Amino acid sequence: MEKKKQSNFLTRLNILFLIIFILFSVLIIQLGVIQILNGKEFRADIERTNLETIKVPTPRGKIYDRNYHVIADNQPSKAITYTPAKGTTAEQRLLVAKNLSELINVVPKGENPEMYFDKELTERDLKEYWYLLNKEKATNRLSVKKRANMDNGEQYNATLELITEEDISSFTIKDKEIIRIKKELDKAMELNRHIIKSEGVTKEEYAKVAENMAMVPGVNVELDWNRAYPYGSTIKSLLGTVTSHREGIPADKKEYFLSLGYSFNDRVGKSGLEQQYESILRGRKQQIGYKTNRQGDIIETKVVVEGQRGKDLILSIDMELQQTVDRIIIEELRKIIKKYPHDNRHMTEALAVVIEPKTGELLAVSGQHYNREKDTFENVAYKTIYEQHIPGSAVKGATVLAGLQSGVVVQGETFYDKPMKIKGTPEKSSYTNSTLGWLNEIDALKESSNIYMFNIALRMGGEYNYQYNMPVTFNMDAFQEMRNYFYQFGLGVETGVDFPNEATGYKGTDPVAGNLMDFAIGQYDTYTTMQLAQYVSTIANDGLRVKPHFLKEVRNPNTSDETIGSVYKNMNTEAINRIEMDLVNIKRVQEGFRRVFQEPRGTAFAEFHDKKYNAVGKTGTAENEFEGDYTENLTLISYAPMENPEVALAIVVPHAGQGEHVNAIIGERILDAYFDMK
CATH class of the missing domain: 3.40.710.10 (DD-peptidase/beta-lactamase superfamily)
Known part of the structure; x- marks a missing residue:
C-alpha cells in the first residue's frame, strides 16, 4: 500500500514536470517566433520616430524705383519663437510661460501695463488661467449628474462658467504677463513655429532666452525682419503696409491664404502695392524637418527645403x-x-x-x-x-x-x-x-x-x-x-x-x-x-487708352546687396481701348x-x-x-x-x-x- 502511494505520487510529479516542460517549451518557441519572425517589427515600433516639418517665413522681396534705388527694404530684427514638442499639454505650456515671463517683457515700451492687459486679455483668458491653477477645485464645482450628459468640451466650458469674478479678481500684473505669454504659446500648432515677440526685443532679452532655453523648452531666438524705408514717407502710402506677426493673415481672407500655404501668423501685405503684389513679394518658406521620438522629444532637425526671399519689384516711379x-x-x-x-x-x-x-x-x-x-x-x-x-x-x-x-x-x-x-x-x-x-x-x-x-x-x-x-x-x-x-x-x-x-x-x-x-x-x-x-x-x-501702372519689372532675388537680380518678368504696355x-x-x-x-x-x-x-x-x-x-x-x-x-x-x-x-x-x-x- 505504501509503495503504491509512492508510485502514484511519482507519477503525478512526472506529469507535473512534463506539463511545466511543455509550457516552457511553448514559451521558448513563442519567444523564438517573436525574436526571429517579428523582432524587426517590434524593434522598429520601439525605436519608431516621427518626422514633421515646419515652414519658416523668409523676408519679402525688395521694392526699387525705375533707377534701381531701394525704396522698401528688409531690416533684420530679433525674434523669440516657440515650436512645441508633439503632445505638449496646457500645463506644460503654462510652465514655459511662467519661466519665459522671467526672461522677457511683453508690455510694449511706454504703455501702461494695466491698460495694456485690459485691452489684450479677455475674461475667458483669465478664467482659463485660474482653471489650470485650481483644476480639481474647478472640476468639483460641476456636479456628477451634469457631467454625465456632457462631452469633454462641454464640461470644460461649463466649468469655466462657474468660475466667478471674485476668483479672477486677485490676479497680479505678473499673473497677467504669464497669461499673455501663454496665450501666444497656445497659438502654436504642434511643431508649428510661432513668433512670441518680434517687435522691441532687447539685446538683454535675446541673450537671456538664448542662455536659458533649457528652462523654456520649445522657445528659441531667431532673426526676423521688418520693412525699412530709405526715403522715409515718400510714396509710403502707396507702398502700403504689411501685417505684424500678431495680426497674421486677415481674418476675412483666412481660407484664401491658408489654401495658398500660409500659416495663421504669417505676415502679408494688407494695403497698397504690398497687397497688390503679395504673391510676388512673399517668397518661398524654408522648411525644417523635426524628428521626434515616441515621447515627442525633438531628437534631430534638418533643412528640407531651402528658403528664398521674395522676388523684387522694380517700379516705374522715379524717386528723384x-x-x-x-x-x-x-x-x-x-x-x-x-x-x-x-x-x-x-x-x-x-x-x-x-x-x-x-x-x-x-x-x-x-x-x-x-x-x-x-x-x-x-x-x-x-x-x-x-x-x-x-x-x-x-x-x-x-x-x-x-x-x-x-x-x-x-x-x-x-x-x-x-x-x-x-x-x-x-x-x-x-x-x-x-x-x-x-x-x-x-x-x-x-x-x-x-x-x-x-x-x-x-x-x-x-x-x-x-x-x-x-x-x-x-x-x-x-x-x-x-x-x-x-x-x-x-x-x-x-x-x-x-x-x-x-x-x-x-x-x-x-x-x-x-x-x-x-x-x-x-x-x-x-x-x-x-x-x-x-x-x-x-x-x-x-x-489710344493704356493702363497706368506702377510695376515696371520683376527681378529674381539676389544674395548680394550690391547687385540687382536677373529679370523674371517685364511689364509691357497694355492697351484697354481705342x-x-x-x-x-x-x-x-x-x-x-x-x-x-x-x-x-x-x-x-x-x-x-x-x-x-x-x-x-x-x-x-x-x-x-x-x-x-x-x-x-x-x-x-x-x-x-x-x-x-x-x-x-x-x-x-x-x-x-x-x-x-x-x-x-x-x-x-x-x-x-x-x-x-x-
Whole structure:
C-alpha cells in the first residue's frame, strides 16, 4: 500500500514536470517566433520616430524705383519663437510661460501695463488661467449628474462658467504677463513655429532666452525682419503696409491664404502695392524637418527645403522726380495758405499724377495734406486713386469730342458765348456776366467757354432750338450717351491701375437738362486724379487708352546687396481701348489744348507760353461749396511735347479760395523739373 502511494505520487510529479516542460517549451518557441519572425517589427515600433516639418517665413522681396534705388527694404530684427514638442499639454505650456515671463517683457515700451492687459486679455483668458491653477477645485464645482450628459468640451466650458469674478479678481500684473505669454504659446500648432515677440526685443532679452532655453523648452531666438524705408514717407502710402506677426493673415481672407500655404501668423501685405503684389513679394518658406521620438522629444532637425526671399519689384516711379513733385506741392500750398490764411482755410491738399502717356508708366504720384494744427504736411498719395473730385473745365476736351463724334456739332461750328437760361433755373454763363463772342470748338477750349459745352449737352438731349428763359425738350438718354463717351477716356470707370480697390467716381442721379449742362463742364460727376491722368494721356496718344501702372519689372532675388537680380518678368504696355472717335476730331481738341497753353487769352498762357518743351493742356475750375463756404476745385491736365508726347500730368487742388491759380503754377514747376532732369 505504501509503495503504491509512492508510485502514484511519482507519477503525478512526472506529469507535473512534463506539463511545466511543455509550457516552457511553448514559451521558448513563442519567444523564438517573436525574436526571429517579428523582432524587426517590434524593434522598429520601439525605436519608431516621427518626422514633421515646419515652414519658416523668409523676408519679402525688395521694392526699387525705375533707377534701381531701394525704396522698401528688409531690416533684420530679433525674434523669440516657440515650436512645441508633439503632445505638449496646457500645463506644460503654462510652465514655459511662467519661466519665459522671467526672461522677457511683453508690455510694449511706454504703455501702461494695466491698460495694456485690459485691452489684450479677455475674461475667458483669465478664467482659463485660474482653471489650470485650481483644476480639481474647478472640476468639483460641476456636479456628477451634469457631467454625465456632457462631452469633454462641454464640461470644460461649463466649468469655466462657474468660475466667478471674485476668483479672477486677485490676479497680479505678473499673473497677467504669464497669461499673455501663454496665450501666444497656445497659438502654436504642434511643431508649428510661432513668433512670441518680434517687435522691441532687447539685446538683454535675446541673450537671456538664448542662455536659458533649457528652462523654456520649445522657445528659441531667431532673426526676423521688418520693412525699412530709405526715403522715409515718400510714396509710403502707396507702398502700403504689411501685417505684424500678431495680426497674421486677415481674418476675412483666412481660407484664401491658408489654401495658398500660409500659416495663421504669417505676415502679408494688407494695403497698397504690398497687397497688390503679395504673391510676388512673399517668397518661398524654408522648411525644417523635426524628428521626434515616441515621447515627442525633438531628437534631430534638418533643412528640407531651402528658403528664398521674395522676388523684387522694380517700379516705374522715379524717386528723384517724386521727391521734387512732393516738394513743389508743399512749397506752393504753403505759399498760398500762409499768404491768404482765411481765404484758403479749406485748401489743405494737392494731388498730382505724372505719367508716360505711351506706356502708362507712372513716374510720380503725389498727394500732400496740410495739418494746420501741427503746421506739417502728410503724404497722402493714395488719394490720387481713392479720392474723387468735381474736375471743372479740364474735361471739356471729352465734351467737345462727344459733340463732334455724335454729330450734334461739326468742325468749325460756332456759338455765340453769352449767358443762357432755361425757364425755372438759374442763369448760366462762362464767367460771371461775361460774353466771349463767337467761338468754334477750338477757341471754346482755349477760352474755356461753358456756353459752347452747354449747347453740345442740349443738342445731345434733342434740343436744337434753345431760346433764353424758355423751357427745353430733353431726352434723358443723353446722360448715358455722354457718359459712354467719357468712359472711353477712363472717366467714370476703372483705369486698370495696379492698385487695390481704385475708386471710379460719383455719378449724379438726377437726369435733367440743367444737370447734363453741368456735366458737360465738369460740374456734376466726380473723378480721381488717376482718371484725369489717363484721360489726358488718351488724348496725347491720339485716342489710344493704356493702363497706368506702377510695376515696371520683376527681378529674381539676389544674395548680394550690391547687385540687382536677373529679370523674371517685364511689364509691357497694355492697351484697354481705342476711343471710337475720328482722328481728325482728336486733332481739333489737341489744337484747342495747344491754344490754352500757348496763345493769348488761353487760360494757362501766363505759365506755359514761353516753354521750349511745347506743353499743351487744359485748366479747370469747379465751384464747390464746402462746410458752408464757397470754394473752388482747381485742376490741370497737360502733356508735352505736343508732338510725340513723353510725359503727361493731372493735378487736383480741392477747396481753394476764389481766384487762385496754384494748379497751373504746380504744373509749370513739375514740367520744368521733368525736362531739366533729362
